[in-house]
Structures are given as C-alpha cells and as structure tokens.
Amino acid sequence: xxxxxxxxxxxxxxxPGRALDLAAGEGRNSVWLAEHGWAVTAVDFSRVGLxxxxxxxxxxxxxxxxxxxxxxxxxxYIPARDTxxxxxxxxxxxxxGLRARVLSASAAAxxxxxxLLLVGHDLANLTEGTGGPxxxxxxxxxxxxxAELGGLRILRAERVRRTVPRPDGPxxxxxxxxxxERPAGDPDQPGA
Ligand SMILES: C[S@@+](CC[C@H](N)C(=O)[O-])C[C@H]1O[C@@H](n2cnc3c(N)ncnc32)[C@H](O)[C@@H]1O
Numbered sequence: 664x665x666x667x668x669x670x671x672x673x674x675x676x677x678x679p680g681r682a683l684d685l686a687a688g689e690g691r692n693s694v695w696l697a698e699h700g701w702a703v704t705a706v707d708f709s710r711v712g713l714x715x716x717x718x719x720x721x722x723x724x725x726x727x728x729x730x731x732x733x734x735x736x737x738x739x740y741i742p743a744r745d746t747x748x749x750x751x752x753x754x755x756x757x758x759x760g761l762r763a764r765v766l767s768a769s770a771a772a773x774x775x776x777x778x779l780l781l782v783g784h785d786l787a788n789l790t791e792g793t794g795g796p797x798x799x800x801x802x803x804x805x806x807x808x809x810a811e812l813g814g815l816r817i818l819r820a821e822r823v824r825r826t827v828p829r830p831d832g833p834x835x836x837x838x839x840x841x842x843x844e845r846p847a848g849d850p851d852q853p854g855a
Pocket of ligand 1: 667685708736737754755756
C-alpha cells in the first residue's frame with residue numbers, strides 16, 4: 664500500500680523526530696514515516712485498520728516499537744502537548760465540531776518548530792472532482808482549516824489535484840492541503 668503522494672512530496676527530507684498520525688487508518692503513511700526514521704504514534708478508532716497497519720509494518724521490516732498503534736476515538740483522544748515534530752491528518756472527513764477539536768489538539772501537540780500537515784477531500788471535489796465523500800459538511804476548504812490554526816505559521820493552504828483511476832480512465836480528485844508550523848521558540852502554546 665502506497666503512502667499519500669502529498670505526504671511523501673511534503674515530508675520527504677524533513678528531519679525525522681516524533682510524529683503523530685491522526686486517523687491513521689491502515690497505516691500507509693505511518694509506515695512510510697517509520698521507514699524514514701520517524702517514531703510514530705498512529706491513532707484511529709478502527710482496530711481492524713490498525714491491525715492491517717501493524718501487518719504492513721512487519722511486512723516492510725519496520726522495527727517493533729517504531730510505530731505505536733493506538734486505538735482511540737479522536738472525539739476523546741488528547742495527545743501530549745508540545746511533543747510532536749510532525750502531526751499528520753490525512754483524509755479524516757468529519758463534521759465541523761470534531762474537525763475543530765482535532766485541529767486544536769493537533770496544534771497544541773506540536774513541539775516548537777513542529778510541522779502540521781493536513782490533506783483531505785476538498786469541497787470543490789463535489790462538483791469538479793471524482794470520488795470521495797458526497798456530504799459537503801465533511802469536506803475541507805483551505806480557508807476553513809487555516810481559520811482553526813491560530814498560533815501556527817501557515818506555509819501552504821491550497822487546493823491540489825491528484826489523478827485517480829476510474830473504469831473509464833483516469834480522473835482528477837481535488838484535495839485541500841494545508842501545511843503549517845509552530846514557530847520555533849514560540850513560548851505560547853497554540854490551541855491552549
Ligand atoms: C479515509 S481513512 C484515511 C486513513 C489514512 N489517514 C490514509 O490516508 O490512508 C479515514 C480514517 O479516519 C478514521 N476515523 C474517522 N473518524 C474517526 C474518529 N472519530 N476517531 C478516530 N479515527 C477516525 C477511520 O477509521 C479511517 O481509518
């Protein structure tokens with residue numbers, strides 16, 4: 664299983680440290696991060712998904728313990744504050760309330776200088792793209808995401824396209840991509 668093309672493009676070359684992968688699913692991004700030297704905490708409420716992730720890690724030869732697999736509902740999960748050099752949120756499509764909670768907790772979990780990367784199905788995908796959820800309330804816009812990330816420096820906030828295979832040929836899908844960082848030496852904790 665391949666990692667997200669946006670995860671690899673954005674994060675390849677970033678100095679590894681501690682990473683938090685929220686809604687890690689079947690672990691494709693967590694395993695890729697672990698292969699690139701990160702110590703990963705992978706969180707999802709799907710026990711089945713994380714079991715597949717654990718199997719993927721083993722099949723790829725990722726050392727035991729390099730990924731900590733945590734079964735938890737993001738509605739309740741509170742990550743350690745000021746801790747992670749990277750927080751990744753990929754294709755977590757939930758309503759505005761939970762999204763705001765997760766973004767606030769993610770910002771608070773970043774260590775000074777840490778990176779937050781969010782990628783997910785964009786609202787424009789409903790009308791201009793293919794695949795993905797059909798409910799507007801669970802779709803992202805760059806503006807809605809950045810509005811929840813006060814205290815972080817926004818490095819990228821835009822719509823990006825990827826090509827997905829369809830029976831009648833490749834078709835475009837439109838995602839929101841936001842990359843932000845907690846300023847190094849920032850004494851004020853974001854998301855407090
Ligand atoms: C489309 S998958 C994306 C998985 C992974 N990030 C990836 O890019 O392959 C969405 C994931 O969000 C998880 N999820 C949705 N709501 C959640 C919640 N409230 N708490 C924890 N995980 C949740 C689902 O279990 C699922 O694994």
